Amino acid sequence: MEPPKIWRERREKYLALGILCHECKKKSFPITQYCPYCSSENIVELKLAQTGKILHFTRVSQTAEEMMFYAPYIIGLVELDDGIKVTGQITDNKLEKLSEGTKVRMVFRVLSKNGEEGLIGYGFKFVPI
Amino acid sequence: MSKREVYVIGYGITKFGEHYELNPSTNASQALSKAIQDAKINKDQIQSLYFGSLVSNRNSQSYIGAEATRECNLNIPVTKIDVGNASGAGAFHQAFLAIKSGLLDCIAVLGTEKLSDFVNSSTIEKILGGTLDYQWEFEQGATVTSLYAWMTQAHMKEFNTTMEQLASVPVKNHANGVNNPIAQFRREISLKRFLDAKRISDPIGRFDPATYCDGSAAVVIASKEFVENHSEIEKKVKVISSAQSSDKIALHHRETLSSLLATQIASKKAYEMAQISSKDISIAEVHDSYPIGEILAIENLGFFQKGDGGGATIEGKTQINSEISVNTSGGLKARGDPFGATGIAQIIEIVQQMRREADQRQVDDIKYGLTQNVMGTGASVLINIFSNMEDDK
Numbered sequence: 001m002e003p004p005k006i007w008r009e010r011r012e013k014y015l016a017l018g019i020l021c022h023e024c025k026k027k028s029f030p031i032t033q034y035c036p037y038c039s040s041e042n043i044v045e046l047k048l049a050q051t052g053k054i055l056h057f058t059r060v061s062q063t064a065e066e067m068m069f070y071a072p073y074i075i076g077l078v079e080l081d082d083g084i085k086v087t088g089q090i091t092d093n094k095l096e097k098l099s100e101g102t103k104v105r106m107v108f109r110v111l112s113k114n115g116e117e118g119l120i121g122y123g124f125k126f127v128p129i
Numbered sequence: 130m131s132k133r134e135v136y137v138i139g140y141g142i143t144k145f146g147e148h149y150e151l152n153p154s155t156n157a158s159q160a161l162s163k164a165i166q167d168a169k170i171n172k173d174q175i176q177s178l179y180f181g182s183l184v185s186n187r188n189s190q191s192y193i194g195a196e197a198t199r200e201c202n203l204n205i206p207v208t209k210i211d212v213g214n215a216s217g218a219g220a221f222h223q224a225f226l227a228i229k230s231g232l233l234d235c236i237a238v239l240g241t242e243k244l245s246d247f248v249n250s251s252t253i254e255k256i257l258g259g260t261l262d263y264q265w266e267f268e269q270g271a272t273v274t275s276l277y278a279w280m281t282q283a284h285m286k287e288f289n290t291t292m293e294q295l296a297s298v299p300v301k302n303h304a305n306g307v308n309n310p311i312a313q314f315r316r317e318i319s320l321k322r323f324l325d326a327k328r329i330s331d332p333i334g335r336f337d338p339a340t341y342c343d344g345s346a347a348v349v350i351a352s353k354e355f356v357e358n359h360s361e362i363e364k365k366v367k368v369i370s371s372a373q374s375s376d377k378i379a380l381h382h383r384e385t386l387s388s389l390l391a392t393q394i395a396s397k398k399a400y401e402m403a404q405i406s407s408k409d410i411s412i413a414e415v416h417d418s419y420p421i422g423e424i425l426a427i428e429n430l431g432f433f434q435k436g437d438g439g440g441a442t443i444e445g446k447t448q449i450n451s452e453i454s455v456n457t458s459g460g461l462k463a464r465g466d467p468f469g470a471t472g473i474a475q476i477i478e479i480v481q482q483m484r485r486e487a488d489q490r491q492v493d494d495i496k497y498g499l500t501q502n503v504m505g506t507g508a509s510v511l512i513n514i515f516s517n518m519e520d521d522k
Contacts, residue, residue, distance in 0.1 A: 009264065030265060056279035056386070058330040063272050064255040075270045077279055077381055085381040087262075089270045095331075111268065123269065 006119060011045075013123040016106060018084060020046040029084045051129065052080035054102045059095055066112040066121070078104060078126055089125040103129045130402070131229040134353035136365040137515070139168025140477045145344035145465035146313040153185070153243035154196030160345035160470075161197050161239050168349040169361045170235070175349065177206045179224045180239040181216030182469035184247075184256060185209065193241055205237075212373075213260035215416075216240065217346065217472025218502035218511035224350055225371040225513075234355040240474070241345040242467035253341055260505030262379035274338060276380055276506045277419040278330040283386035284421055285332065287436065292332060294439030296323035298420040299337065299462045301448055306459020308489040311474075313342050313465030339418045339460070344467030346474040366483045369497075370402035370514045378508040391510035392429035392501060399512040400431075403497070407431030410453060410514075411495045412482055414475035416503035417460040423447075426501050427455060430512075454492045457482060472502035476513060483517045 011017050011031070018029030023040035035043055057076035062068075074090040076098075090098060091109060104126035112121035141163025143156055157180075165172045180194040186209065194207040212219030217240025224236040247253050258267030261276065284290045300320050306312040318336060326334040356362050374395035377383050383390070400406055407430055415426035424438035432453050433441045441447060447455035458464050458478035461471055479498035481487045498515045 056282050058275050058278040058282070058333075059328075060270060060272055060275045061329060062250055062254055062274075063270065064258060064267070065249070065251040067268075067270060068251060070270075073270060075272075075275045087266050087269045087271050087379065087381050111270070121268070 003119060006121060014108070016048040016124050018046045018048055019043045027082055027084055029086060048084060048086070048106070049080040049082040051103065051105045052078045054090065054098060054100060054104060055079050055085070056100070057090055057098055066114050069113060074098065076126060090128070091125045092127045098128065105129050131231065133229050133231060135225055135228045135368045136351055136353065136356055137348050137368060137476065137480050138170070138351050138356060138362050138365050139164045139166070139349040140347065140480050141165070141167055142311050142346040142474060142477050143344055144311050145342050145467060145470070145474070147245040148343045149245055151243070151343065153190050153193050153241070153246070154200060156243055156343055157193050157197040157239060157241040157345045158200035160241065160347040161237060162201050164237060164347035164349050165201070169363055170349070170359055172201065172203060174235050174359070175203065175205060175237050176233050176235055177208070177227070178203065178237045178239060179208050179210055179220040180241065181210050181212070181218070181220035181472065182241050183214050183216055184242055184244065185469070190243065190246070194239065197239060197241070212509050212511065213504040214257070214468035215472055215502040215504035215509055215511055216469040218475070218500065218513070219373070219472070221348070221472060221476060221513065222371045222373050222511055225368060228350060228352050235349065235351040237347060237349050238473060239345065239347040240470040240472055242469045243343050244341045244467060245343050260508070265381070266379050273506065274333055274419075275330045277421060278333045279380060280386045280425070280506065281332050281419070281421040284424065287387045288439070290424065290439040292324060293320065294443045295332070295420040295424070296320050297443040298417060298423045299323060301442065302417060302456050302460040302462040305449060305457050305490055306463025309459045309464060312459045312463050313340065314459070314463045333419060337420055339462045339466040342465035342467050344465060344470040344474065346470045346477055348473060348476060348480070364484050366480045367516045368513060369516045370399045371512070372396075372398035372402060373509065373511045374398065375509045376507050378505065380506060388435065389425050389429050389503070389507040389510060391507050392426060392503070392512070395510045395512045396430045399499075399514050403514045405497055405514070409497050410499045411497060412454045412457060412479060412492050413499045413501065414456055414458060414460070414478050415501045417456055417462050418466060418503070422503065423456065423460065430499065430501060449490060450493055457487065457490045457492060472500070472511065475500040475502060479515050483515060
């Protein structure tokens with residue numbers, strides 16, 4: 001990953017921020033300059049709910065080189081308690097122990113490593129509660 | 130809307146598979162020159178080349194369209210159309226619009242991909258990541274296969290679609306592919322083999338995804354006026370509609386995972402433009418990159434009720450010469466999937482069927498034919514409809 005990209009996305013990725021629209025009152029993720037529902041600029045940053053439940057999950061064994069060090073890993077579609085859905089890895093657990101509806105909480109982890117000397121990409125993953 | 134009529138007057142396609150001995154440009158120009166020869170016209174009559182490719186122009190490949198025109202000695206405009214892995218159909222759609230507009234009369238459309246140059250499959254996974262929400266799906270760890278796994282899970286849960294029903298899609302397509310000379314895999318695979326295979330992204334098994342490969346496909350399309358003024362043109366197939374639609378790129382932003390909204394919207398537009406309904410379609414080439422892809426397609430295109438796609442497939446309703454002949458070519462699964470070439474290869478199968486050149490996979494009675502090409506997990510869908518009716522010839 002490129003340094004400007006990591007820097008630019010630090011708030012969304014490290015703090016898990018979305019937006020709340022004051023016009024239509026809808027929440028969305030990721031951060032945009034306008035509300036993706038009503039196009040209003042009257043928006044504020046919103047901290048995503050830190051817990052939620054798994055809607056879908058499966059195993060990933062082949063992906064980009066910089067993410068292969070954890071493979072095979074579990075990728076899940078998580079519905080957070082504030083209603084926002086996000087895609088994230090389900091970590092610290094085994095596939096067999098998970099099921100649809102498993103409660104999870106957000107954790108801050110390493111996502112990618114660009115070789116021995118490259119930058120490390122961080123972001124959020126989920127662990128079962 | 131413009132009343133101008135558009136015809137496919139020639140096609141060319143290479144054998145799909147792994148061609149380590151071929152340059153990307155050689156592979157592309159083979160299909161292009163075959164298409165021009167098949168159209169029987171003088172190549173100077175071609176006014177423009179639209180080409181579609183996911184990989185061309187990046188990852189150490191040069192701009193294949195420009196190289197192909199040099200190898201065919203054409204000094205015409207070359208434009209790359211990018212709709213991710215559906216770029217072939219994207220290029221065809223833009224060429225269709227250009228002829229409809231009245232500004233151009235004869236255009237070559239090329240879809241090409243040279244994927245065997247990337248021996249590390251992580252490289253291709255990363256390229257395909259660009260057909261997803263790269264930042265919030267791919268960089269979070271999702272891949273095309275894992276996202277299709279969620280879509281499969283959603284369909285299984287909502288409609289009780291079974292593993293046997295899902296596996297019957299590639300079983301049928303491999304059986305069809307046996308009779309397609311350009312298919313990468315010309316052999317049947319049993320239902321048991323699909324079911325017993327190791328799960329790579331549950332419920333998707335080892336043999337379920339279509340394989341990435343090399344391949345090029347080209348067509349020459351022209352206006353009715355052009356066809357009437359060129360008596361050397363022997364065969365033509367009428368394109369009666371071409372439509373495109375999009376959906377939210379990330380699955381986490383969609384309302385449902387058990388339908389492709391872009392297919393529903395694009396097919397509605399395509400049927401309206403063609404002034405026909407889904408019941409009039411006799412043959413269809415749909416995007417079966419995963420078994421669920423074909424099931425979603427035949428439901429969202431209106432061939433079968435929502436939720437009935439799996440049952441219809443296992444009951445044989447989509448086999449050659451049944452209710453509707455789906456993926457007579459073998460689909461992406463048996464033919465192989467060179468991303469940009471796939472959309473054009475689908476069109477060529479319909480053209481071959483309508484010209485009655487499909488040999489052992491020939492469908493007897495064809496009224497209308499349809500192609501459906503999908504980008505990523507459904508962020509963009511392109512649909513074309515072709516007519517075989519006497520009035521339209």
